[in-house]
Amino acid sequence: MKKCTLIFLTLLCSLFSEAQIANKENLDQLFDTFEKENKAMGTVSILKNGLETYQKSFGLSNIKLDKKANEYTKYRIGSITKTFTATIILQLVEEGKLSLLSLVSDYFPQIPNSNKITIKNLLYHRSGLYNITKEKGFHVWISKSRNRKEMLAKITNHKVDFQPNEKTAYSNTNYILLSFIAEKIDKRKFSKILQRRIIKPLNLKRTIFGKKIKIKKNEAFSYYWENTKWNPITLETNLKGPMGAGAIVSTAKEINVFYSNLFSGKLISENSLQKMTTPINGMGMGLSVMKYKGLLIYGHDGGIDGFRSMAAFIPKKKLSIAFTLNASNISTSGTLIEIIDTYFKNDPTVKDIPLIDLKTEDLDKYLGIYSGSSFPLKVTITKKENVLYAQATGQPIFKLNASKKNVFNYDPLGIKFTFTPKNNSVTVKFQGNNHLLTKE
Incomplete structure (x- = not known):
C-alpha cells in the first residue's frame, strides 16, 4: 500500500512538473516576444497559494547604463496604491476609529459637498469630486513637492462633477483625500502608516512610499516609444502629491x-474583505471586479510617468498575478488577459464562454466612428476577418466578443456595446453608465 502510494505521488509530481515546465516555456515565449518586438520592458510574477511559481524580467531598467531588469527591480506602481489605501481605511474602520458613513466634512469641511460625501463614496469613486489629475498642466505642477495644504487647495478649486452616490466616476482625488484622512486619524505621515500597517507586517523589503528615482537602489527609469526607439521620460512626479492615490514603489513579487x-x-477581516470586494458598477473598494472565462478576478492597474502595472487575484485558483x-x-488589461490565456492554456476548468459565430460580412453594419455628448472620446469600430475591434481616441485597440445579436463585450473592463444598426448608433455601457454614441 505504501509502495503504491509512493508511486502515485511520484507520478503526480512528475505530471505536475511537466505541466509547470510547459507553462513556463509558454510564458517565457510571451515575454521574450514583448522584449524583441519592443512592446514592453519590465517584470512579471505569479504566486500560487502564496508561493511564487513564475517570475520573469525582460528588457532594461536603465537604457543609458545598459542595466537589465531583475526580480528585485523596483517600479512606480501608480494606482495599485489605491488597494493599499483602501486596506488601511478598512483597518481603521475595524478598529472603530472611522465609519464608512463618516463624512468628509468631519475632517476637511472646505471640500465641496463634504457634508454629503461619505468615506464609502470616496472608496467606491462615487463622490462626484473632480479628478484633479485631469487638470491641464497638472503633470508639470505635480513634479514639484506639494504639501497637504496645496493639494487641498487644488481640490477645492474645482466644482463637483455630480452629486454623491449619483454614479461612479474614477477620480484620484478620492484616494488623495482618504490618505489625508488616515493621517489625521493615525496621527502619522502616510508613509509611516504604510510601513506600520502593511509593509512591516508582511516583511516587504522593497516596497516604499516613493521618492526621487534612485538607480543605485535598483529603481527603474521609465520610457516612451518614439522614432523607433525607447526615449527616457524626464519629468518625474513628486510622489508627496499623489499620496494614497499613487505613491508606492514596489516589485512585481511584493x-x-x-x-x-x-x-x-492577513490584513483585514473576512467581513471587511467581503465589503471591499462587493462591486458597485464594476468597482470594489480600491479594486476593480471583472469576470473572464468563468473566473472572478479582483485587481487594479496603475499608470504614472510612463510606468504601467497590473495586479490581479483569482480566488478560485488562489492565484495572484502582477506585472510592472x-x-x-x-x-495593461490586454496583457493580463494574454497572461491568463497562456497560464491556463491546458486547464480544462478554464474555458471560453460560448459565443455566437459571425461571418465577416455580418460585421460591416457596425463599422465606423462613433461619438456622443456624454462620452469624452470617439470610438472607432473596425474588423479583421470575422472579429470586431474597438478603439477609443488615444487608447489601445481591443477585441470585442459577440454574446448575442448586435451585442458585443470587452470582458476585461466590463464594457458592453449594444448596436442599433437602423439608427447608426451604439450604446456603450461602462462602469454602470450608458452612453449613446452615433455614427459620424
Whole structure:
C-alpha cells in the first residue's frame, strides 16, 4: 500500500512538473516576444497559494547604463496604491476609529459637498469630486513637492462633477483625500502608516512610499516609444502629491505578496474583505471586479510617468498575478488577459464562454466612428476577418466578443456595446453608465 502510494505521488509530481515546465516555456515565449518586438520592458510574477511559481524580467531598467531588469527591480506602481489605501481605511474602520458613513466634512469641511460625501463614496469613486489629475498642466505642477495644504487647495478649486452616490466616476482625488484622512486619524505621515500597517507586517523589503528615482537602489527609469526607439521620460512626479492615490514603489513579487495576504485574511477581516470586494458598477473598494472565462478576478492597474502595472487575484485558483512595466506599447488589461490565456492554456476548468459565430460580412453594419455628448472620446469600430475591434481616441485597440445579436463585450473592463444598426448608433455601457454614441 505504501509502495503504491509512493508511486502515485511520484507520478503526480512528475505530471505536475511537466505541466509547470510547459507553462513556463509558454510564458517565457510571451515575454521574450514583448522584449524583441519592443512592446514592453519590465517584470512579471505569479504566486500560487502564496508561493511564487513564475517570475520573469525582460528588457532594461536603465537604457543609458545598459542595466537589465531583475526580480528585485523596483517600479512606480501608480494606482495599485489605491488597494493599499483602501486596506488601511478598512483597518481603521475595524478598529472603530472611522465609519464608512463618516463624512468628509468631519475632517476637511472646505471640500465641496463634504457634508454629503461619505468615506464609502470616496472608496467606491462615487463622490462626484473632480479628478484633479485631469487638470491641464497638472503633470508639470505635480513634479514639484506639494504639501497637504496645496493639494487641498487644488481640490477645492474645482466644482463637483455630480452629486454623491449619483454614479461612479474614477477620480484620484478620492484616494488623495482618504490618505489625508488616515493621517489625521493615525496621527502619522502616510508613509509611516504604510510601513506600520502593511509593509512591516508582511516583511516587504522593497516596497516604499516613493521618492526621487534612485538607480543605485535598483529603481527603474521609465520610457516612451518614439522614432523607433525607447526615449527616457524626464519629468518625474513628486510622489508627496499623489499620496494614497499613487505613491508606492514596489516589485512585481511584493505586489503579489500583498494581494495574497489581503485575500487570505492577513490584513483585514473576512467581513471587511467581503465589503471591499462587493462591486458597485464594476468597482470594489480600491479594486476593480471583472469576470473572464468563468473566473472572478479582483485587481487594479496603475499608470504614472510612463510606468504601467497590473495586479490581479483569482480566488478560485488562489492565484495572484502582477506585472510592472517601465516601458510599454501595450494595454495593461490586454496583457493580463494574454497572461491568463497562456497560464491556463491546458486547464480544462478554464474555458471560453460560448459565443455566437459571425461571418465577416455580418460585421460591416457596425463599422465606423462613433461619438456622443456624454462620452469624452470617439470610438472607432473596425474588423479583421470575422472579429470586431474597438478603439477609443488615444487608447489601445481591443477585441470585442459577440454574446448575442448586435451585442458585443470587452470582458476585461466590463464594457458592453449594444448596436442599433437602423439608427447608426451604439450604446456603450461602462462602469454602470450608458452612453449613446452615433455614427459620424
